[in-house]
Amino acid sequence: MRFYGEGLPGVDPGNLAGKLIVIEGADGSGRSTQMELLKDYLEGKGHATVNVGLLRSTLVSEELNEAKQGNVLGEITRSLFYATDFADQLENRIIPAMKAGFIVLADRYIYTLMARDIVRGADRDWVRALYGIAVVPDLVIYLRVSPAQLVERNFRKNSTLDYWEAGMDLGLSRDIFDSFMRYQKLIQKEFSLLQQEYGFHVVNGNRSIRSASGEITARVEDLLGIK
Numbered sequence: 001m002r003f004y005g006e007g008l009p010g011v012d013p014g015n016l017a018g019k020l021i022v023i024e025g026a027d028g029s030g031r032s033t034q035m036e037l038l039k040d041y042l043e044g045k046g047h048a049t050v051n052v053g054l055l056r057s058t059l060v061s062e063e064l065n066e067a068k069q070g071n072v073l074g075e076i077t078r079s080l081f082y083a084t085d086f087a088d089q090l091e092n093r094i095i096p097a098m099k100a101g102f103i104v105l106a107d108r109y110i111y112t113l114m115a116r117d118i119v120r121g122a123d124r125d126w127v128r129a130l131y132g133i134a135v136v137p138d139l140v141i142y143l144r145v146s147p148a149q150l151v152e153r154n155f156r157k158n159s160t161l162d163y164w165e166a167g168m169d170l171g172l173s174r175d176i177f178d179s180f181m182r183y184q185k186l187i188q189k190e191f192s193l194l195q196q197e198y199g200f201h202v203v204n205g206n207r208s209i210r211s212a213s214g215e216i217t218a219r220v221e222d223l224l225g226i227k
Contacts, residue, residue, distance in 0.1 A: 004128070006132055007133055018100040019223065020137040021104070021106070028154040030209060031143055034143065034212060039051065048100075050104050051106075057085040111194050114190075117179060119186045139223050142200040
């Protein structure tokens with residue numbers, strides 16, 4: 001194992017015996033469903049797993065959610081909030097679990113945070129340095145779903161679109177549907193660049209749950225040597 005940058009002080013990546021598997025994708029991509037299917041599959045094979053994800057830190061997740069409700073967070077403040085949430089989980093959940101030999105399943109990782117920041121104008125080098133503490137995953141799956149499908153799925157599930165997932169803070173459009181489409185296209189363009197840099201495996205999330213799950217499982221089996 002290794003870190004993207006300097007890593008966490010005092011942590012030897014050679015002591016991380018577990019694996020880190022990441023599934024990335026927008027809200028409505030089927031990411032959470034695939035996480036559950038993968039968790040059940042791995043545990044059925046006798047592997048111990050730990051789940052992590054964005055906004056799950058006991059340190060700042062509630063405060064960040066409250067701040068987001070007011071739609072008044074500055075760009076740098078929001079970036080640092082999310083980075084703190086990630087760092088807390090890295091130190092207190094991801095690293096300890098990997099030391100113990102668990103398979104850590106991350107429902108999104110630093111890539112979503114990086115893409116969001118860069119689309120909002122953050123300097124790429126600053127963002128990379130901010131997440132230099134991150135452990136390099138063993139496998140990153142990116143569920144790519146067309147913006148039109150994402151609109152349909154999100155509206156079917158929630159009867160509305162999320163302010164932030166629609167990029168309304170960017171002033172792309174006064175219409176939330178139009179803004180959502182434009183914002184998701186910007187995010188997907190950024191993910192394409194990140195994929196070239198970090199080597200994601202892209203899965204077509206427009207397909208059925210079973211088809212996408214089969215492709216993800218095959219990748220995981222290759223990683224773990226499961227036949």
